[in-house]
Amino acid sequence: MEGECAIFDDVIPLILKSVKVCASTIKNSSSKAKRGAFAIIAVIALVASFSFTGARLAYNVNYSGRIIATVSSKQQFNDALALVINMVGDKDVESVVEEPTFNTTVTLNENINNTQEVANAIINNTDAIVEGTTLYVDGNKVACAQSEVLEGVINSRLNAFDVEGVECTSHFAQSVTTEQGYFMASELDNTLKVQTVVSSLSVVTKMRQTTDVMVPYQSVVKTTDEQLIGYKKVAVVGASGVNRVTQDVVMIDGKVQSCTDVDSQVVIAPVNEVVIKGTAKPNASVGQAANNIGFIFPLPAGTWQVSAYYGDGRNHKGLDLRAPSGTSIYAVAEGKVVYSGWKGNYGYCVIIEHSNGMRTVYAHAKQLCCNVGDTVSQGEVIALVGTTGQSTGNHLHFEVIVGGRNVNPAPYINIG
Ligand SMILES: [Zn+2]
Structure with a gap:
């Protein structure tokens, strides 16, 4: 620009000087013909100078207190204004665009702005028109805001569910698109509105953890x-x-x-x-008891001692086997538990019914290890030796019942 201006610095004064000389000559001339000739020469010189340099008349657009563009005609400014209205898409634009003043100037063609440039200059110098971004969700316009505001709110939402220390990528579940454009500043949504809209969008976050x-x-x-x-x-x-x-x-x-x-x-x-x-059956040899019933001994070998026999003076219905507290009590044969609980003088007591209809009773237990309805196998621990109920020391009171009547248990477990 400075180089071009230099041309004018040289050319314009030269032209003006020529015109002054002509004017002075014409003024001093007494001949009308001479004055006419000089006037023609002056105009020709002026036109020739313009043609030679490419200079032409134009208008500087004075808008909002400063020169914002150079136009070839005042109509070009109106064309630019129409373009601005189209770009903003709002007819209220006319009310916020100020009335410019035009200053005549002489300039080169190449210094004259095109209409789009003038439109941009109008937008840039009008505070009421701003650049912004429209947000579309599934094709519907949902918000419109300053680009930085919208971008910030969108990024904040997308990163909302990131896991610290893990690289996450995220996108919206909905189809979300944005479009930049120009808007009336008064039309833009505020940050709160944008946040409300964006926070309703679902965020899909993916990460490798x-x-x-x-x-x-x-x-x-x-x-x-x-x-x-x-x-x-x-x-x-x-x-x-x-x-x-x-x-x-x-x-x-x-x-x-x-x-x-x-x-x-x-x-x-x-x-x-x-x-x-362990799988070894206790006293397995003893199990080959009377009548080939096949009962095993109800206590582990070496733990017991007979302390009272069946049918002693007090009409004892079973066999008492003294053993330490907590000693395992075994089911003498497979059967179904028909009683497991507190039974008066028997204390904690288990009764098992065997397949042949016989029943065996185990009394004074410290603890029960089976429930009514359980099927127990031969040798399974059903209770622990104790001294509950009518008892004077830790022992197992063992009964055998055949056909509803108590019998001497001793032969069934090979004692006797
Ligand atoms: Zn007893």
Whole structure:
């Protein structure tokens, strides 16, 4: 621009000087013909100068206190105003665009702004017209705000459900699009309105997450016939393991929708618990009892001692076997538990009915280990020796009932 101005600095004074000389000559001339000739020469010189330099008459647009553009005609400003109205899409634009003043100037063609440039200049110099962004959800216009405001609110919503320390990507569940444009400042929604609209949008957040997950140990039972039924010992103490699991997680508004495993690595392998259980039947040889009933002895070998026999002076209905408190009491044969509970003088008591209709009774227990209705197998622990009910010391009161009548239990368990 400065170079072009330099042309005018040289050319315009030259033209003006020429015109002054002509005018002075014409003034001093006494001949009308001479004056006419000089006037023609002056005009030709002026036109020739303009043609030679490319300079022309134009208008500086004085708008809102400053020069905002150079137009070739006042109509060009009106054309630009029509363009602004079209860009903003609001006929109220006319009421906020100020009336410009035009200053005549001489300039080069290339210094004259095109209509779009003039329109942009009008927008940039009119506070009531602003650039903004329209928000569309599923194709419907829902808000319109300053671009920075809308962008900030949208990003804030999209990041709302990010998990700290994890790389997250997110998008809206709805189809959300934006479009930039020009608006009347008074038409823009405020931040609160934009936040309300945007906060109603659902956010789909995806992330890859790695977590350590506890792996519980299994319990493995090993049996041994070197130990009696009821023997139980933990040979190996179990320990939980840890797996490092990587998952792709999809959330909607912070609620997990799906987790897909993409990797799993063992950090610490679990140690399975090993439990040893005895299977040997106590006093199995004794079980070959009278009448081939096949009862086993109701207490572990070596724990007991007969303290009272059947039918002694007090009409004793069973056999008393003294044993330490807590000693296991075994079902002498398979059967169904028909009683397990408190039974007056018997204290805690279990009654088992066997398949042949016989019943066996186990009384004064410290603790019961079966329930009415249970089917128990031979050798299963059904109670623990105690001294509940009418009892003077820890012992098992054992009865055998055949056809509804008590019989001497001794032969059935090979005592006697
Ligand atoms: Zn007794």
